[in-house]
Amino acid sequence: MGKKRKPIVAVVGRPNVGKSTLFNALAGERISIVKDTPGITRDRIYADITWLDTAFTLIDTGGIEPDSKDIILSQMREQAQIAIDTADVILFMTDVKQGLVDADGKVADMLRRSGKPVVLVVNKVDSFEKYMADVYEFYNLGIGDPHAISASNKLGLGDMLDTAISYFGQDAAEEEEDERTKIAIIGKPNVGKSSIINRLAGENRVIVSDVAGTTRDAVDTEIKFNGKEYIFIDTAGLRRKNKIKEELERYMIVRAVSAVERADIAVLVIDATEGVTEQDAKIAGIAHERGKAVIIAVNKWDAIEKDNRTVKEFTGRVREVLSFMPYAELIFISAVTGQRMTKLYETIDAVSENHSMRVSTGVLNEIMSEAVALQQPPSDKGKRLRLYYITQVSVKPPTFVIFVNDKSLMHFSYTRYIENQIREAFGFRGTPLRFIIRERKEKR
Numbered sequence: 001m002g003k004k005r006k007p008i009v010a011v012v013g014r015p016n017v018g019k020s021t022l023f024n025a026l027a028g029e030r031i032s033i034v035k036d037t038p039g040i041t042r043d044r045i046y047a048d049i050t051w052l053d054t055a056f057t058l059i060d061t062g063g064i065e066p067d068s069k070d071i072i073l074s075q076m077r078e079q080a081q082i083a084i085d086t087a088d089v090i091l092f093m094t095d096v097k098q099g100l101v102d103a104d105g106k107v108a109d110m111l112r113r114s115g116k117p118v119v120l121v122v123n124k125v126d127s128f129e130k131y132m133a134d135v136y137e138f139y140n141l142g143i144g145d146p147h148a149i150s151a152s153n154k155l156g157l158g159d160m161l162d163t164a165i166s167y168f169g170q171d172a173a174e175e176e177e178d179e180r181t182k183i184a185i186i187g188k189p190n191v192g193k194s195s196i197i198n199r200l201a202g203e204n205r206v207i208v209s210d211v212a213g214t215t216r217d218a219v220d221t222e223i224k225f226n227g228k229e230y231i232f233i234d235t236a237g238l239r240r241k242n243k244i245k246e247e248l249e250r251y252m253i254v255r256a257v258s259a260v261e262r263a264d265i266a267v268l269v270i271d272a273t274e275g276v277t278e279q280d281a282k283i284a285g286i287a288h289e290r291g292k293a294v295i296i297a298v299n300k301w302d303a304i305e306k307d308n309r310t311v312k313e314f315t316g317r318v319r320e321v322l323s324f325m326p327y328a329e330l331i332f333i334s335a336v337t338g339q340r341m342t343k344l345y346e347t348i349d350a351v352s353e354n355h356s357m358r359v360s361t362g363v364l365n366e367i368m369s370e371a372v373a374l375q376q377p378p379s380d381k382g383k384r385l386r387l388y389y390i391t392q393v394s395v396k397p398p399t400f401v402i403f404v405n406d407k408s409l410m411h412f413s414y415t416r417y418i419e420n421q422i423r424e425a426f427g428f429r430g431t432p433l434r435f436i437i438r439e440r441k442e443k444r
Contacts, residue, residue, distance in 0.1 A: 010083035013093030187269035351430025385409035
């Protein structure tokens, strides 16, 4: 049974209609920010949300600098385009107090033509009695029933989400059957993502267009190598004629989120001639947060002057900047000369196997009791942490539950110590491991 891709919901709307208020109301305090993952708190472009057992990714398509009317319109069109390209459902947000604005109508036309499901949201309706007449005016946009909400007072959000998730699943089911390894090629613009796919494909490539009904413009390429089939998801595409660096970066992150969501493995491509940057870390963080297997591919390695220290020094820098994913496999390649391209396939196979590896409960408990004997668990105010039992509950990524006497005593560092012992025994190279700590009352 393949893993369902999480649907993507994108929010589009003019400045000050309350996009980020809605974002925060939905993501709330429950947003899990993985320790030391870069770029997630500052500019939260996306959040993982669960509503009535349905998980989806919410994307904010961007802020607009309120300048002149034309700029607002052109930036909204840009946002709408991002939403149409990447989302399964679009939340089109308007503001009852600003009323219906010309730009709303123009963007509504664009959304309607896209054929994507759109949920029309009218925000700032703090009182239904007072504003309902004004809400009806939004029927004029011709994109269905307006949903009156107040993001700041958390009113009406349930009905809005019910409508949004009712559109899910039309194409999710069709992706179930596919057992082929899916690899997202991610990275900054111009690091050579497409050339890598072209080089991997050689002659034998098939372009797989997406399931009917979605116009995601990430192009999937099906490649056979040594009798195995792989699907590569390219996030390059669309060279946007974009004046605004921030918009481009946001677009790139949104694209990476939607590609990574559909993949099992992410190959993060870094340009050897530029070295590893903060931006690389931000993109890597997306795969890390989502628990995908990761391979860091340093491309254009042929263009680097080498001496016997080069690889070691570059490796050191990568490990430092991407310190939150020490598990990631690292490989130096060149799409131009074809250097180590077959090695990339071998690495993909290896991390794919690790990402879905299961370890028996008996063996896990042996490793754990040995680890506990080697390094005493922490204690606090005379109470010592006790670890009773460990078991693996799922794969992709391998996820373990540890039962302890007191959750608050299980420090981050001790969990990491247990993780390292498990990795020492089984490798698990290339894949993150997840740990869930559960409390079990001591038996008297």
